[in-house]
Amino acid sequence: MLDRQLLRTDPDLVRSGASRKGIEVDVESYLRLDEEYRALLTDLQAKQAQSNQDSKAIGQLMAAGNAVAAEAAKASMKDLKAAIATGEERQRELEAKLQAMELQFPNLPHESVPDGFSEEKNQIIRDWGDIPQFDFEPKPHWDLAENLGLVDFPRASKISGSGFAVYTGWGARLQRALITFMIDHQTMQNGYAEVYPPYLVNAASLVGTGQLPKFEEDLYKADEDLYLIPTAEVPVTNLHRDEILEVYQLPMRFAAYSGCFRKEAGAAGKDTRGLLRMHQFDKVELVKYTLPENSYDELETLLSDAESILRLLGLHYRVTLLCAGEMSFSNAKCYDLEVWSPGVGRYLEISSCSNFEAFQARRANIRFRRAQGEKPEFVHILNGSGLATPRLFAAVLETYQQPDGTVVVPEPLRPLIGSDLFER
RNA sequence: GGAGAGAUGGCUGAGUGGUCGAAAGCGCCCGCCUGCUAAGUGGGUAAGGGGGAAACCCCUUCUCGGGUUCGAAUCCCGAUCUCUCCGCCA
Numbered sequence: 411m412l413d414r415q416l417l418r419t420d421p422d423l424v425r426s427g428a429s430r431k432g433i434e435v436d437v438e439s440y441l442r443l444d445e446e447y448r449a450l451l452t453d454l455q456a457k458q459a460q461s462n463q464d465s466k467a468i469g470q471l472m473a474a475g476n477a478v479a480a481e482a483a484k485a486s487m488k489d490l491k492a493a494i495a496t497g498e499e500r501q502r503e504l505e506a507k508l509q510a511m512e513l514q515f516p517n518l519p520h521e522s523v524p525d526g527f528s529e530e531k532n533q534i535i536r537d538w539g540d541i542p543q544f545d546f547e548p549k550p551h552w553d554l555a556e557n558l559g560l561v562d563f564p565r566a567s568k569i570s571g572s573g574f575a576v577y578t579g580w581g582a583r584l585q586r587a588l589i590t591f592m593i594d595h596q597t598m599q600n601g602y603a604e605v606y607p608p609y610l611v612n613a614a615s616l617v618g619t620g621q622l623p624k625f626e627e628d629l630y631k632a633d634e635d636l637y638l639i640p641t642a643e644v645p646v647t648n649l650h651r652d653e654i655l656e657v658y659q660l661p662m663r664f665a666a667y668s669g670c671f672r673k674e675a676g677a678a679g680k681d682t683r684g685l686l687r688m689h690q691f692d693k694v695e696l697v698k699y700t701l702p703e704n705s706y707d708e709l710e711t712l713l714s715d716a717e718s719i720l721r722l723l724g725l726h727y728r729v730t731l732l733c734a735g736e737m738s739f740s741n742a743k744c745y746d747l748e749v750w751s752p753g754v755g756r757y758l759e760i761s762s763c764s765n766f767e768a769f770q771a772r773r774a775n776i777r778f779r780r781a782q783g784e785k786p787e788f789v790h791i792l793n794g795s796g797l798a799t800p801r802l803f804a805a806v807l808e809t810y811q812q813p814d815g816t817v818v819v820p821e822p823l824r825p826l827i828g829s830d831l832f833e834r
Numbered sequence: 835g836g837a838g839a840g841a842u843g844g845c846u847g848a849g850u851g852g853u854c855g856a857a858a859g860c861g862c863c864c865g866c867c868u869g870c871u872a873a874g875u876g877g878g879u880a881a882g883g884g885g886g887a888a889a890c891c892c893c894u895u896c897u898c899g900g901g902u903u904c905g906a907a908u909c910c911c912g913a914u915c916u917c918u919c920c921g922c923c924a
Contacts, residue, residue: 448885451884451885452884452892452893455884455885455893456893458894459891461905462893462905464904465904465905466905468905469853469905472852473852481904484903484904484905485904488904490904491904654881782862782879783863783878786881
């Protein structure tokens with residue numbers, strides 16, 4: 411959600427920011443409604459003030475025992491009451507409309523974000539390590555996993571359908587080791603507070619982070635007003651919804667492991683092989699609440715915290731800065747982390763680290779106060795994956811595969827797995 | 835799932851349908867006082883919104899949504915959440 415004041419004072423900025431994302435917004439209709447709303451409110455409030463005064467006067471007449479005069483005063487309030495009732499109804503209507511429109515305006519791209527509407531316009535910021543070279547043809551992870559008995563895709567389709575995986579034996583153990591490794595590293599080395607959230611959340615939480623009302627079709631709905639989380643970002647960002655924090659509490663940094671559930675509607679056919687795009691997957695998510703003036707510095711450390719996992723595991727990757735048109739609805743600035751997948755022969759998006767500025771905080775009503783007596787301000791909220799397991803699982807298998815089809819376990823995972831080699 | 839109790843400001847906790855945005859206490863802030871600290875003492879301490887250059891004025895909010903009434907924290911209906919007991923259960 412954008413600042414109402416900004417919409418009023420600088421609609422051009424909103425229009426041009428949205429158009430950089432390739433979104434047309436109708437600020438004029440919004441402002442027209444807003445104007446009507448404020449005029450109505452001023453008028454309505456004057457009537458309410460009058461009504462409050464009259465009611466008090468009646469109370470005084472009653473107290474003085476002047477019942478006749480009180481009855482007369484009651485009768486003369488009829489018209490005023492009726493006018494207030496219709497005014498209030500109109501107010502509710504306008505409020506609902508304005509709010510619905512506000513939720514449709516996308517966040518504006520930060521000035522450091524490049525223009526563009528396609529992948530080619532993303533900027534490659536840096537890469538780490540070298541593309542691993544093989545003196546044999548590297549296999550894709552689905553072959554490796556199947557040959558080594560780490561993942562059972564056919565049975566996953568049998569029991570759940572496409573887009574699911576059953577991790578078996580050492581595969582299950584690798585999966586669990588990756589999660590433990592990531593959550594331990596982020597909490598114990600990088601200073602995040604661990605959170606283990608619910609997997610089902612109500613609609614208000616999804617509005618807070620921006621999945622609703624626009625993206626309902628991407629979500630699994632479990633019940634009336636209960637949805638499966640598409641990411642731990644949703645419950646964790648909403649932890650302090652409708653709260654006013656003390657300035658000394660900031661920044662808050664959370665790391666949460668959770669399962670994630672996405673319909674991935676419309677994604678059929680693309681990147682669906684193996685573990686690349688799942689309806690259910692696991693992820694360690696990093697979320698920060700920061701002071702507005704620090705959020706861009708915090709974005710850089712968030713990014714390097716996510717990167718640290720890939721470095722420790724020795725996986726080649728690169729960092730890209732998304733162009734405006736490639737960014738999501740809620741983003742002000744977003745880096746993607748892409749890990750190299752030798753078997754697929756491509757970089758795979760494995761993390762997005764984003765600054766939402768006050769966009770989510772405004773929706774979720776998360777504020778802080780700089781000092782006693784001052785007006786509360788919205789915090790800035792950032793998040794990033796640190797990281798998602800299926801693609802990490804895939805990159806580990808493909809990067810560490812041997813000519814004989816075995817896979818060497820990366821050093822940091824060996825104590826957790828209790829083995830240094832996956833073999834048949 | 836069944837039965838009952840409850841939800842008030844940062845916290846605890848009063849509140850008879852009328853001057854209650856709400857007693858009192860705690861906490862916090864600003865003074866005063868006191869070698870220091872503690873204690874004492876005076877005052878101030880919710881959020882959102884509208885108007886205004888400002889001082890300030892006004893509106894809304896006592897979980898939420900409806901209703902009764904000239905007037906609701908208070909009465910009625912519904913929802914949500916919490917607690918207690920029973921049942922079921924990893």
